Amino acid sequence: MSVVASLLHRLRRPKGEEREVARTDVEWAAQLTPEQFHVLRRHGTDAPFGGPSVEPDAEGMYRCAGCEATLFRADTKFESGTGWPSFTDAESENVELQRDLRMGIPRTEVRCRRCGGHLGHVFGDGPAPTGKRYCINASALAPADRVNPS
Numbered sequence: 001m002s003v004v005a006s007l008l009h010r011l012r013r014p015k016g017e018e019r020e021v022a023r024t025d026v027e028w029a030a031q032l033t034p035e036q037f038h039v040l041r042r043h044g045t046d047a048p049f050g051g052p053s054v055e056p057d058a059e060g061m062y063r064c065a066g067c068e069a070t071l072f073r074a075d076t077k078f079e080s081g082t083g084w085p086s087f088t089d090a091e092s093e094n095v096e097l098q099r100d101l102r103m104g105i106p107r108t109e110v111r112c113r114r115c116g117g118h119l120g121h122v123f124g125d126g127p128a129p130t131g132k133r134y135c136i137n138a139s140a141l142a143p144a145d146r147v148n149p150s
């Protein structure tokens, strides 16, 4: 394949096909709760203070509800008062940032790199040390009973 043909092939490939964890919508719908599916696969947003209770796993990591990739360290979580779990930093190897113009204002979307799931957005008004506020939907994080089974 020529370089140009190879490039075109890559550009035409639908987003998500190269994910380490790639499932169809039907498969995701079978695995996730309706709320998790809405947020992760349909770019949805939990109502403020309306998401499920989430806890870090035994290693102090918050994990993706879709693929269990480690996303945020518990010691970066802070109380933002917004009603969404908020973090000052993310595990950069498992998280990707993408420009999002859906609301008519430029925002930066936060996605899980492994499964492509929508997690939330990152803003520049967070506390020290990073000044960042990762505003994350609780429905995108693995629920407490899954990361810490009794």
Ligand SMILES: [Zn+2]
Binding pocket: 064, 065, 066, 067, 068, 069, 112, 113, 114, 115, 116, 117
């Ligand atoms: Zn994931």
